Amino acid sequence: xxxxxxxxxxxxxxxxxxxxxxxxxxxxxxxxxxxxxxxxxxxxxxxxxxxxxxxxxxxxxxxxxxxxxxxxxxxxxxxxxxxxxxxxxxxxxxxxxxxxxxxxxxxxxxxxxxxxxxxxxxxxxxxxxxxxxxxxxxxxxxxxxxxxxxxxxxxxxxxxxxxxxxxxxxxxxxxxxxxxxxxxxxxxxxxxxxxxxxxxxxxxxxxxxxxxxxxxxxxxxxxxxxxxxxxxxxxxxxxxxxxxxxxxxxxxxxxxxxxxxxxxxxxxxxxxxxxxxxxxxxxxxxxxxxxxxxxxxxxxxxxxxxxxxxxxxxxxxxxxxxxxxxxxxx
Amino acid sequence: xxxxxxxxxxxxxxxxxxxxxxxxxxxxxxxxxxxxxxxxxxxxxxxxxxxxxxxxxxxxxxxxxxxxxxxxxxxxxxxxxxxxxxxxxxxxxxxxxxxxxxxxxxxxxxxxxxxxxxxxxxxxxxxxxxxxxxxxxxxxxxxxxxxxxxxxxxxxxxxxxxxxxxxxxxxxxxxxxxxxxxxxxxxxxxxxxxxxxxxxxxxxxxxxxxxxxxxxxxxxx
Numbered sequence: 001x002x003x004x005x006x007x008x009x010x011x012x013x014x015x016x017x018x019x020x021x022x023x024x025x026x027x028x029x030x031x032x033x034x035x036x037x038x039x040x041x042x043x044x045x046x047x048x049x050x051x052x053x054x055x056x057x058x059x060x061x062x063x064x065x066x067x068x069x070x071x072x073x074x075x076x077x078x079x080x081x082x083x084x085x086x087x088x089x090x091x092x093x094x095x096x097x098x099x100x101x102x103x104x105x106x107x108x109x110x111x112x113x114x115x116x117x118x119x120x121x122x123x124x125x126x127x128x129x130x131x132x133x134x135x136x137x138x139x140x141x142x143x144x145x146x147x148x149x150x151x152x153x154x155x156x157x158x159x160x161x162x163x164x165x166x167x168x169x170x171x172x173x174x175x176x177x178x179x180x181x182x183x184x185x186x187x188x189x190x191x192x193x194x195x196x197x198x199x200x201x202x203x204x205x206x207x208x209x210x211x212x213x214x215x216x217x218x219x220x221x222x223x224x225x226x227x228x229x230x231x232x233x234x235x236x237x238x239x240x241x242x243x244x245x246x247x248x249x250x251x252x253x254x255x256x257x258x259x260x261x262x263x264x265x266x267x268x269x270x271x272x273x274x275x276x277x278x279x280x281x282x283x284x285x286x287x288x289x290x291x292x293x294x295x296x297x298x299x300x301x302x303x304x305x306x307x308x309x310x311x312x313x314x315x316x317x318x319x320x321x322x323x324x325x326x327x328x329x330x
Numbered sequence: 331x332x333x334x335x336x337x338x339x340x341x342x343x344x345x346x347x348x349x350x351x352x353x354x355x356x357x358x359x360x361x362x363x364x365x366x367x368x369x370x371x372x373x374x375x376x377x378x379x380x381x382x383x384x385x386x387x388x389x390x391x392x393x394x395x396x397x398x399x400x401x402x403x404x405x406x407x408x409x410x411x412x413x414x415x416x417x418x419x420x421x422x423x424x425x426x427x428x429x430x431x432x433x434x435x436x437x438x439x440x441x442x443x444x445x446x447x448x449x450x451x452x453x454x455x456x457x458x459x460x461x462x463x464x465x466x467x468x469x470x471x472x473x474x475x476x477x478x479x480x481x482x483x484x485x486x487x488x489x490x491x492x493x494x495x496x497x498x499x500x501x502x503x504x505x506x507x508x509x510x511x512x513x514x515x516x517x518x519x520x521x522x523x524x525x526x527x528x529x530x531x532x533x534x535x536x537x538x539x540x541x542x543x544x545x546x547x548x549x550x551x
Contacts, residue, residue, distance in 0.1 A: 052459045054459065078461040081459055082461045084459070090452060092452040092456040095550050097474070105470070106461065109466055109470075139550055
């Protein structure tokens with residue numbers, strides 16, 4: 001479990017104070033994958049650097065399984081850091097070392113006997129499927145393979161938390177999914193807590209149990225995937241399940257509604273139910289329906305005829321557990 | 331080749347050996363001292379592993395920059411008294427090595443600093459996050475990762491030393507520089523002049539080829 005409370009980072013720039021993090025709090029329970037999403041400049045990098053104490057936060061605390069990382073001595077910090085395994089965007093492997101030497105690096109630091117290192121490294125390479133490449137140098141590996149080495153290296157100290165900083169942003173879509181599947185597999189196998197910092201919504205959809213939206217140094221929205229995706233007022237719903245590119249705002253006259261719903265409703269014929277119950281024609285302007293995890297989610301934009309009783313229909317939809325936004329009449 | 335009398339042959343051999351001696355002594359000392367100084371320059375610098383502003387200012391601004399801005403010909407002459415203090419004489423290749431070393435250490439240290447700066451900060455971050463001490467970061471990450479650059483720096487420095495050693499020969503160091511001057515210039519013997527040049531060119535080539543070979547061997551980038 002990782003607990004972050006009221007983490008603030010203020011940089012001094014000339015005579016101005018620049019607030020990079022305005023008080024970030026979050027808690028990821030053991031065995032869960034949490035995503036932190038945000039655009040560039042939202043404070044993601046600062047957050048990562050503060051979580052690992054590469055930068056000293058101005059105030060606030062970071063704790064792994066109740067053990068604080070902030071406000072400890074340099075020696076204690078080094079030990080504490082070994083409770084967090086970190087995966088970097090560009091893997092940051094050491095080019096002068098082979099795969100096995102890279103993975104063994106964290107163990108070398110504490111003077112672990114060579115035999116023990118070799119055994120642990122072999123086990124980790126097996127886990128990430130790179131046994132064949134033990135003697136290869138990073139330059140001989142593909143981007144996906146390098147990231148696997150990075151993950152194996154991060155796991156060498158048996159950390160409680162895996163912190164992934166844009167782990168797939170330098171990878172192609174297929175490799176991205178492979179790496180995310182690996183992260184999920186590791187979570188299941190090791191019951192490790194995972195924190196993924198990313199700008200890619202795809203990563204959140206593919207791997208995360210819960211998500212936080214970071215903006216301007218603040219977490220502006222957070223929750224389980226199911227709850228944020230069906231929150232019509234939230235921003236995450238629209239970015240996680242966007243309507244296709246140039247969704248038409250209208251096709252002729254009528255009232256436009258946006259519907260967000262999940263699970264059972266998504267498999268039920270909501271639209272035709274409305275059509276039959278109110279005896280009107282419903283026009284579907286745009287929509288996306290996706291399976292995330294074991295749950296199905298839908299985001300639809302529909303148009304009702306001008307003479308339809310919008311309020312009654314809205315209430316009918318709401319009573320069926322569907323989030324409705326009236327986009328206006330034209 | 332009639333200028334190659336037995337006397338000249340012997341002198342040429344001695345001179346070549348003296349040059350090798352000067353380059354070897356000053357080369358080894360330069361690499362050891364310069365590597366340490368280069369690491370210090372990088373580590374204490376802005377954004378370095380352990381920034382120490384005043385120390386960096388002294389090392390970089392005063393020692394390195396001032397030494398580097400003095401032309402070697404002048405530095406060499408100026409350092410003759412120092413050679414007397416350290417090795418007891420101002421003559422011979424060992425004495426010349428003192429000024430050679432002091433002249434090239436700052437140059438080599440700067441090259442090492444550049445090579446270390448080329449190691450991406452991400453690798454240093456990764457090493458720190460994994461719980462490395464600063465010493466471990468230097469020994470296990472910074473230096474090994476910069477090794478290809480450091481090897482090239484050593485090659486460049488040794489080649490420079492060969493050139494400087496010829497100059498040092500003129501003020502009592504001996505070696506091929508002296509040979510070219512006394513036999514080639516003063517006695518006006520173009521054959522000897524050309525031969526010393528050829529020997530020096532071959533030396534430089536050998537150093538360069540070996541250096542490139544090692545650099546390729548340690549470069550896994």
